[in-house]
Amino acid sequence: xxxxxxxxxxxxxxxxxxxxxxxxxxxxxxxxxxxxxxxxxxxxxxxxxxxxxxxxxxxxxxxxxxxxxxxxxxxxxxxxxxxxxxxxxxxxxxxxxxxxxxxxxxxxxxxxxxxxxxxxxxxxxxxxxxxxxxxxxxxxxxxxxxxxxxxxxxxxxxxxxxx
Numbered sequence: 001x002x003x004x005x006x007x008x009x010x011x012x013x014x015x016x017x018x019x020x021x022x023x024x025x026x027x028x029x030x031x032x033x034x035x036x037x038x039x040x041x042x043x044x045x046x047x048x049x050x051x052x053x054x055x056x057x058x059x060x061x062x063x064x065x066x067x068x069x070x071x072x073x074x075x076x077x078x079x080x081x082x083x084x085x086x087x088x089x090x091x092x093x094x095x096x097x098x099x100x101x102x103x104x105x106x107x108x109x110x111x112x113x114x115x116x117x118x119x120x121x122x123x124x125x126x127x128x129x130x131x132x133x134x135x136x137x138x139x140x141x142x143x144x145x146x147x148x149x150x151x152x153x154x155x156x157x158x159x160x161x162x163x
């Protein structure tokens with residue numbers, strides 16, 4: 001991966017982190033005030049706000065892990081066992097985000113929200129879960145690449161001994 005690509009990805013990740021922090025600090029309190037002003041009951045309002053904050057935290061964790069993986073790519077150490085920790089955390093964060101999105105659907109289902117909206121939110125939860133499964137497939141590919149890299153290293157050392 002080129003230096004320009006890594007730099008561009010880091011800029012995007014930095015913007016995502018800054019934007020998500022802004023939403024957590026400024027927008028969530030405004031959402032809380034709007035929901036309270038609309039007469040939303042305290043239980044569902046607090047639950048929705050907690051789901052929102054936790055969902056944003058999932059995005060932040062994922063962004064930080066991708067940043068660390070980019071650092072490993074730049075150093076040429078991404079095909080090592082250390083990369084699995086970050087990929088596993090990304091998988092967990094995306095899976096948690098899928099559950100949180102489904103939690104929003106469950107929270108809205110008994111209310112005055114149209115069933116189609118609840119169904120759309122369930123679809124979004126399903127798609128988010130699909131992204132988590134995609135990360136799991138990519139983890140398997142990483143495991144194969146790490147194994148091949150180790151095998152190639154062993155073959156090179158044997159070849160060096162022969163020469």
